[in-house]
Amino acid sequence: GDSVTQTEGLVTVTEGLPVKLNCTYQTTYLTIAFFWYVQYLNEAPQVLLKSSTDNKRTEHQGFHATLHKSSSSFHLQKSSAQLSDSALYYCALSDNYNQGKLIFGQGTKLSIKP
């Protein structure tokens, strides 16, 4: 089956410094899309980025991610962290086997300190 791994449960970054949240995956099926979801405190998860194309950079709201199938990774990055980026981030994938179900990682809490 599929699995998504987010190795860090908590990442703390000083405001203005770069952010990188790691996401790797394993799959035995044909993958359809990769996602980053963001969940702010007391809110619902919402899609931040989506990508289906290998080696293509996808950007939204200052964040970017590039799908690298060669290394089975879809890391999330931002060049300069803002206090408002503090949230819970989930990496997820969909494939041609699970019929629309998303396989989520465990989530990484990003905390930005002044």
Added chain:
Amino acid sequence: EAAVTQSPRNKVAVTGGKVTLSCNQTNNHNNMYWYRQDTGHGLRLIHYSYGAGSTEKGDIPDGYKASRPSQENFSLILELATPSQTSVYFCASGDRGGRDQDTQYFGPGTRLLVL
């Protein structure tokens, strides 16, 4: 306007009681999902549906039932609530086709406390 709504937003229930969580979507999506979210466990899929009349078991279905009476509505039912079911529950909708293929859109969540 919110495309996925949930009710109630907060619920206190007693052990052994019946709880029904409701979800409505105006996205016209075929697929709907119920998740629970607990610290340390992330989002876990309870039940899902491919359309009106269909329900499928997710990864943690024990103790839960689901009902999809229409395209728009999807309910999660706890027949005999237990304290271990205290959690935040999210409903989501999504579709397999189109530009938003497999993107899921979440409702605001329901906080359930079982005493």
